[in-house]
Amino acid sequence: MDIRFVTAGGGDVVAVMATDGGDLLAAGKALDAAASGRIAKAMKAANFRGGAGQVTDILAPDGVDFARVLVIGIGKADAADGMTVERWAGHAVKRVLTSGAEKLVLQPDALPSVSKAEAGAHAAMGARLAGYRFDTYRTKLKPDQKPTLTAVEIAMDGPAAAKARADKDAAVVEGVFFARDLVSEPPNVLYPESFAERLRDLETIGCEVEVLEPETMARLGMGALLGVAQGSSRPARLVAVKWNGGSKGSKPIALVGKGVTFDTGGISLKPGAGMDEMKGDMGGAAAVAGTMKAIALRKAKANVVGVVALVENMPGANAQRPGDIVNTMSGQTIEVLNTDAEGRLILADAVWYAQDKYEPSALIDLATLTGAVIVALGHENAGMFSNDEDLAHAITSAGQAEGEPVWRLPLSAAYDKLIDTPNADMKNIAGKPVAGSIVGAQFVKRFIKDGMPWAHMDIAGTAWKSGPYEDPLSPAWATGYGVRLLNRLIQNRYEE
Numbered sequence: 417m418d419i420r421f422v423t424a425g426g427g428d429v430v431a432v433m434a435t436d437g438g439d440l441l442a443a444g445k446a447l448d449a450a451a452s453g454r455i456a457k458a459m460k461a462a463n464f465r466g467g468a469g470q471v472t473d474i475l476a477p478d479g480v481d482f483a484r485v486l487v488i489g490i491g492k493a494d495a496a497d498g499m500t501v502e503r504w505a506g507h508a509v510k511r512v513l514t515s516g517a518e519k520l521v522l523q524p525d526a527l528p529s530v531s532k533a534e535a536g537a538h539a540a541m542g543a544r545l546a547g548y549r550f551d552t553y554r555t556k557l558k559p560d561q562k563p564t565l566t567a568v569e570i571a572m573d574g575p576a577a578a579k580a581r582a583d584k585d586a587a588v589v590e591g592v593f594f595a596r597d598l599v600s601e602p603p604n605v606l607y608p609e610s611f612a613e614r615l616r617d618l619e620t621i622g623c624e625v626e627v628l629e630p631e632t633m634a635r636l637g638m639g640a641l642l643g644v645a646q647g648s649s650r651p652a653r654l655v656a657v658k659w660n661g662g663s664k665g666s667k668p669i670a671l672v673g674k675g676v677t678f679d680t681g682g683i684s685l686k687p688g689a690g691m692d693e694m695k696g697d698m699g700g701a702a703a704v705a706g707t708m709k710a711i712a713l714r715k716a717k718a719n720v721v722g723v724v725a726l727v728e729n730m731p732g733a734n735a736q737r738p739g740d741i742v743n744t745m746s747g748q749t750i751e752v753l754n755t756d757a758e759g760r761l762i763l764a765d766a767v768w769y770a771q772d773k774y775e776p777s778a779l780i781d782l783a784t785l786t787g788a789v790i791v792a793l794g795h796e797n798a799g800m801f802s803n804d805e806d807l808a809h810a811i812t813s814a815g816q817a818e819g820e821p822v823w824r825l826p827l828s829a830a831y832d833k834l835i836d837t838p839n840a841d842m843k844n845i846a847g848k849p850v851a852g853s854i855v856g857a858q859f860v861k862r863f864i865k866d867g868m869p870w871a872h873m874d875i876a877g878t879a880w881k882s883g884p885y886e887d888p889l890s891p892a893w894a895t896g897y898g899v900r901l902l903n904r905l906i907q908n909r910y911e912e
């Protein structure tokens with residue numbers, strides 16, 4: 417989609433803002449004056465109240481050059497932030513994407529806590545994110561199912577400042593789309609080797625990419641990661657993507673992602689219903705991949721290394737059994753009591769490798785780790801755990817700013833005890849249905865070295881959304897969750 421910044425736009429459709437109570441803002445008022453009050457009349461007739469996302473759709477009003485006017489609510493102006501503007505733009509784009517219209521004009525207004533330039537840039541961001549589709553495998557789309565919208569014009573005074581911001585944001589959008597594509601791809605197409613190949617492509621934008629094969633992983637002692645992979649005919653990969661945009665010798669921040677390209681549960685087989693969703697069990701790896709793409713495209717002045725552990729969890733003839741005890745690269749042993757608690761097993765070796773090899777200044781892992789986090793937080797917040805107050809706060813505020821909220825959950829020695837076992841250094845489940853997400857986090861923590869600032873993000877509820885979730889900025893399935901948050905975190909905290 418082509419995004420242009422102009423002072424006065426022209427096209428098929430125009431969208432303006434209205435606030436709680438049903439009041440048009442400046443751009444809408446000007447349009448209403450040109451239409452001799454017909455827009456306000458239509459809003460009144462439709463009982464439009466201006467709530468966030470509420471729309472009055474006016475066709476062919478007299479006196480204006482547009483065939484269609486969308487008045488879209490943003491709720492209370494005082495409470496509005498940049499994300500409010502993005503969602504406003506997202507509603508407009510989703511409404512007309514396949515409508516036959518080719519050009520949409522957005523007329524954002526400045527808001528009490530959003531400057532004009534910010535409003536313009538957020539409108540562009542919202543329009544881009546809402547225009548995403550994953551149609552790769554749909555060969556028989558009917559004309560009315562195909563996107564017709566090719567251009568969005570952001571019409572405003574002083575468009576240049578907004579354009580400058582939006583150009584930087586375009587890199588982040590590319591990162592989000594990369595993550596969405598990866599989560600959306602079917603598991604016969606995206607498996608450890610093909611995922612690794614897609615990461616290899618990041619070399620063309622200046623990343624260093626290193627791909628480890630099973631022989632190397634075995635030599636390094638990654639028995640937990642390889643134990644998960646051994647039930648599949650698809651060999652595991654561990655990929656490190658480096659972006660060296662910071663000063664030479666300064667320690668990188670490490671991002672580690674769970675990349676289970678399909679999670680059947682292994683011998684502890686999952687029930688059949690909805691198992692297809694487990695193609696998205698590489699959402700943590702996708703978030704890391706998307707972030708690396710975003711920071712490389714915008715040439716971030718920071719050193720960042722992304723490490724993703726890629727496996728397929730299958731119940732093959734050579735699959736690991738409940739009761740197996742595996743060795744890890746850290747030297748610690750794990751009793752595998754449930755082969756469906758596989759994410760923590762691959763993370764154990766991946767986070768150790770990331771610390772051992774790159775000596776990062778901080779480490780953040782992202783994983784679709786537990787169904788329990790969906791029980792606790794639904795699809796609205798990711799669960800976040802951290803041993804470092806400053807890092808936890810920085811992640812929370814980055815998520816807040818980018819519409820990717822997190823909610824912090826606790827860690828403590830009492831929870832840690834739940835994974836003790838007489839048979840090995842630890843077991844991979846608590847064995848009773850308590851605090852499932854915390855137990856997962858405590859397990860990963862056992863592989864974090866003393867003194868390492870660390871955060872774990874359980875994104876099982878946010879990497880994709882199933883069911884009746886309508887998000888103006890996201891498709892029905894893959895969200896790309898994590899890319900915006902991590903990009904913002906790097907910008908706020910790690911960039912020189």
Ligand code: BES
Binds near residue numbers: 788
């Ligand atoms: N990939 C799943 C977690 C998951 C569930 C992600 C639903 C997204 C949606 C993970 O590997 C898993 O199976 N976890 C188990 C852990 C249990 C065996 C301790 C779970 O959540 O049931």
Ligand code: MN
Binds near residue numbers: 679757
């Ligand atoms: Mn599992």
Ligand code: ZN
Binds near residue numbers: 679697758759784785
């Ligand atoms: Zn899993």
